[in-house]
Amino acid sequence: MKPGYVKIAHVSDIPENGMKMFEVNGEEILIVNVERGFYAFHNNCPHMGYPLYFGELDGKKIRCGFHYNEFDATTGESSGPATQEPLRKYKLEIHDSAIYINI
Ligand code: FES
Numbered sequence: 001m002k003p004g005y006v007k008i009a010h011v012s013d014i015p016e017n018g019m020k021m022f023e024v025n026g027e028e029i030l031i032v033n034v035e036r037g038f039y040a041f042h043n044n045c046p047h048m049g050y051p052l053y054f055g056e057l058d059g060k061k062i063r064c065g066f067h068y069n070e071f072d073a074t075t076g077e078s079s080g081p082a083t084q085e086p087l088r089k090y091k092l093e094i095h096d097s098a099i100y101i102n103i
Helices: none
Strands: 005-010 018-024 027-034 037-042 056-058 061-063 070-072 092-095 098-102
Touching (some): 037 098
Antiparallel strands (some): 018 027, 061 070
């Protein structure tokens, strides 16, 4: 594996069209499994820091449970209404069904 990447989960840990939170080096990372792809974001909403894990995944949108801001679950882009700030996204790679992220 390339330098800087750490193993965070197995692909079977995250249900299809679901999301799960993992802790790596004291950072909370949200792994999203949507449309047969895996994406990694920082777990804190860029609006006021609410943990996104307590929000919901609705199709391709992650909706924060605090002020209901919506984010694209593949790019992390915000579509409002509370903030235009995107999610912090991590590079992710899959090898032998293990998920690695660059942190
Ligand atoms: S903390 Fe997420 S929308 Fe406000």
